[in-house]
Amino acid sequence: MGTHAIEVKDVRFSYYKTLILEDVSFTLEHGDFLGIIGPNGGGKTTLLKLLLGMLKPDRGVIKILGEPPHDARHRVGYVPQNIDFNISFPISVMEIALMGRLHRSRIGRWYSRKDRLKAEGVLKRVGMWDYGHMPIGKLSGGQRQRVFIARALATDPEILFLDEPTASVDPEFEINLYDFLRELNKKVTIVVITHDIGAISRDVKSMACVNRRLVFHGEGKITDEMVNMAYQCPVDLIAHGMPHRVLPLHGDK
Amino acid sequence: MWDALQFEFMRNALFAGVLVSISCGIIGTLVVVNRIVFISGGIAHAAYGGIGLALFTGFPPTLGAALFAVAVSMIMGAVSLKSKHRADTIIGVLWAVGMAFGIILIDLTPGYNVDLMSYLFGSILAVPKTDILFMIPLDIVILLITVFLYKEFIAMSYDEEFAFVVGIPVRLLYLVLLCMTALSVVMIIRVVGLILVIALLTIPPYIAEKYTGSLGEMMVLSVFLGILFTLTGLWLSYNYDFTSGATIIMVAGVAFFISQAADMIKGLAPRNN
Numbered sequence: 001m002g003t004h005a006i007e008v009k010d011v012r013f014s015y016y017k018t019l020i021l022e023d024v025s026f027t028l029e030h031g032d033f034l035g036i037i038g039p040n041g042g043g044k045t046t047l048l049k050l051l052l053g054m055l056k057p058d059r060g061v062i063k064i065l066g067e068p069p070h071d072a073r074h075r076v077g078y079v080p081q082n083i084d085f086n087i088s089f090p091i092s093v094m095e096i097a098l099m100g101r102l103h104r105s106r107i108g109r110w111y112s113r114k115d116r117l118k119a120e121g122v123l124k125r126v127g128m129w130d131y132g133h134m135p136i137g138k139l140s141g142g143q144r145q146r147v148f149i150a151r152a153l154a155t156d157p158e159i160l161f162l163d164e165p166t167a168s169v170d171p172e173f174e175i176n177l178y179d180f181l182r183e184l185n186k187k188v189t190i191v192v193i194t195h196d197i198g199a200i201s202r203d204v205k206s207m208a209c210v211n212r213r214l215v216f217h218g219e220g221k222i223t224d225e226m227v228n229m230a231y232q233c234p235v236d237l238i239a240h241g242m243p244h245r246v247l248p249l250h251g252d253k
Numbered sequence: 254m255w256d257a258l259q260f261e262f263m264r265n266a267l268f269a270g271v272l273v274s275i276s277c278g279i280i281g282t283l284v285v286v287n288r289i290v291f292i293s294g295g296i297a298h299a300a301y302g303g304i305g306l307a308l309f310t311g312f313p314p315t316l317g318a319a320l321f322a323v324a325v326s327m328i329m330g331a332v333s334l335k336s337k338h339r340a341d342t343i344i345g346v347l348w349a350v351g352m353a354f355g356i357i358l359i360d361l362t363p364g365y366n367v368d369l370m371s372y373l374f375g376s377i378l379a380v381p382k383t384d385i386l387f388m389i390p391l392d393i394v395i396l397l398i399t400v401f402l403y404k405e406f407i408a409m410s411y412d413e414e415f416a417f418v419v420g421i422p423v424r425l426l427y428l429v430l431l432c433m434t435a436l437s438v439v440m441i442i443r444v445v446g447l448i449l450v451i452a453l454l455t456i457p458p459y460i461a462e463k464y465t466g467s468l469g470e471m472m473v474l475s476v477f478l479g480i481l482f483t484l485t486g487l488w489l490s491y492n493y494d495f496t497s498g499a500t501i502i503m504v505a506g507v508a509f510f511i512s513q514a515a516d517m518i519k520g521l522a523p524r525n526n
Contacts (some may be wrong), residue, residue: 052418073420080414089286089411090465099408104420108401133468155419 001194005030005159005189006051011060013043013050019212020046024060028209030158033185036193042064042211044193045081048163051191052078065158074103077157081164081193083144087137094132094145099125101152122150124179147179161191166194178203222252257491262378266497269380270487272388273444273453274479276395276437278461281454281479282472283399283430286410290455292329292376292431295344297438297450299325299351300428304372305358315384319439325351326435330428375446375498377487388440399472402426407468444483445498453479456505460512482508 006028013021021043028034038044049055050062064072077100088120100122101115111119123129126146136144145165152160165177181190182203192204208216257263273415284293284418304323307314329347333340356369371379399406408416409423409430441450486501 054417073418076418077417078418080412086286086411088462090462090467090471091411092466093468095407096411098404099415100419102404102408102416102419102421107405107421109410111404120334133466134339151415170331 001104004028004031005065006062006191007061007063007066008051009061011050011057011062013046013055013057015046021050021057021210021214022212022213024210024214026214026218028189028191028206031185031204032189033181033203033208034189034191036191036210037195037207038210039196044210045163047210047214048161048191048193052076052161054177056168065128074155075158077152077155077188077210079145079148079152079160079162079165083141083148091136092132093123093128093134094119095130096136097132097150097154099153118148118156119154122153125153126150149177149180153184157188159191160184162190162192164193164195174190260372262380263491264375265380265385266487267383268385269377269388269444269485270483271480272385272392273437275392275476276388276433276455277441277453277479278457278474278476279395279399280430280434280437281511282458282461282468282475283380283406284459285455286468286471287427287430288394289431290451291341292326292333292344293434293438295329295348295351296322296326296435297430297442297447297483298348299437300439300442301355301372301447302351302358303355304472305355305362308359308364313383315387315439315443318442319436321351321389322439323432325426326431330431334424334427344396359486371446373446374440374446374496375442375449375501377444377483377497377501378491380430380443384443391436391440395437398429398433402429403469406430410468445501447522449498449502452481452502452505456509457482460508463512463516478505478508 004027006026008027009025010193011021011024012019024047036044036047046055050057051064051069053064053073062069065075066072067075098111101111101118120129120132123132124151128143128146128150131139131143131147136147139147149162149165152162162181168221181192184190185203206216206218208214254294258267284290300318300322302325303313305319306312306321307317310317325347329340332347334344336343359369368376404423405416405426407417408421409426413423416426438447438450438454441453445453455474457478458471459473460478465471465474482505483501485502487497489495489504490497490500
């Protein structure tokens, strides 16, 4: 393909003079499955928003599929962190899945038959087609999460971003979700933010830890060091401001 | 009521009530789900500045109010997009200053003693035919824009971030919504006055939201509730000689409390699984 899935070079971002991210650089290849971990307030969601083009870096370059994030928007899918918003909004499961078919070039036209078939397909894929006419507010957290995944898939993404996908779902669904993502990963590059390291470590191919700076581990399989990093990284970065310096010392858990 | 229809002012009032309810139901729904009730109130009050400016310069007041309201809504929209953390304060300032500006300009207008009360509380019984001729195209434009951009409005209202991520120009869409809100608000001022605009804009959608499953249904039900409230209010105010705008709002308010009470009773009732 020639291009990388994601290319981030020397990115720095601050919000109202507070430095959130600095010296962030990494490259992700097509077909990768990246887990991003890090402490709360460490900049995980900010990094995701930069990758999605919702925020612009102060400095540095971000390329998504070889394009600036703004131009690659229609080629990526996004599952938001908070799925509990607007619970009383009068909207059906089908209407939410259809949102994935929105496109700048189709503004002003109603959804086509093709769009509806696509939405039906992705809802079937996540097992939510039977709930198509239900209002979103009547569903459980796990069911809602599936609908949001379906919506992201309806965009036919080349990269799928998920922000804390297991934050508000039951443990059983969590296992299903990672099985589902592993299967999906055969075709789609996946980036998932989580603080739930246990579940993620089995499935990810690469891992990054974000706490103002970013440490990227691109190994194909999960090493002990990576699992250690997953658990240690937040603590160590907060305590010492320098990644992994004390990892060996704290390794005796 | 029926014999009252022989009077032209009564027929105009009926027309105005229905026409305003149409835009009110559509725009009110979008205002409620996008949580821009405060901006709508700000636009309504600041629009008085436009009325003052129009009277001072000899411009038709409704047109003056409409242009001024659109300008103010664009400023408020820009403020709420740029400086989110203090947007409500700035909107509050524009709200008050716009109104004060209008009152001073009317003070400065020689020989013109405007009836402030009719703008504060509306005067549906005194709606001239020219205003109705202004309302019809406005309703059509609002209806067309809403149908045309329906799926984009749903996306923006439900999940602005996702809409942005898939490439919908949400900021532009937001400004279009504010612009339509400004124009509707100017129409609503004729019926219930600028103080009561928020109530007529928000009560019908708030009730409708509970009984509908989509934004479109919510809009349609809001339109019918709006017509019911305005016409019932109009009938009461004609028969008992109440201030029309306040009566319409009281009818809407009673419906609001009834629907709230019905909810509470439903919540208290034992659930049979």
